[in-house]
Amino acid sequence: MIKLIVSDMDGTLLNHKGELSPEFFEVFKRLKKKGILFAVASGRQYFTLQQTFKAIAEDIIFIAENGTYGCYKGQEIAHNPLEKSLSKTLIEKGRLIKDTDIVVCTKAGAYIENNSQRLIEEVKKYYVKHEIVEDLMQVEGDVLKVT
Numbered sequence: 001m002i003k004l005i006v007s008d009m010d011g012t013l014l015n016h017k018g019e020l021s022p023e024f025f026e027v028f029k030r031l032k033k034k035g036i037l038f039a040v041a042s043g044r045q046y047f048t049l050q051q052t053f054k055a056i057a058e059d060i061i062f063i064a065e066n067g068t069y070g071c072y073k074g075q076e077i078a079h080n081p082l083e084k085s086l087s088k089t090l091i092e093k094g095r096l097i098k099d100t101d102i103v104v105c106t107k108a109g110a111y112i113e114n115n116s117q118r119l120i121e122e123v124k125k126y127y128v129k130h131e132i133v134e135d136l137m138q139v140e141g142d143v144l145k146v147t
Contacts, residue, residue, distance in 0.1 A: 002036050006063070009042040009049075018125070020052065028056060039063055043145070045110055046071060047129040065105050068144040079107070081142030090146040091136050103127065106141035 039061035046064040070078030110127035
């Protein structure tokens, strides 16, 4: 008996325009009726996933930030941050790559240093909750992902 179905977002649940199929919610209702849990797994931020699935947010499991953060019914069920030294090393190495922007993700949101409109528009697609900071090395909280 199937107990859980987990799906990725980009290239799986979302079409090439980044949209959910209108049929998804009908399929979800049938799964719920059968007692099958549904989880969405993504590199996207928890807040972004929550927004996408706001109509059923209390009924699904969210596996966000490439698996480093999970929530169910508004409660944290998984939290696997990077070691501080590793996140700092990744930021340092990223800064050495020409024409690269870095995003640092925590439970509280995503952080960027560059305020270019191009970057902000790209960041908005994946990180509903984001902030521009002066120095990514000073971001507080457990780092879940550096991208």
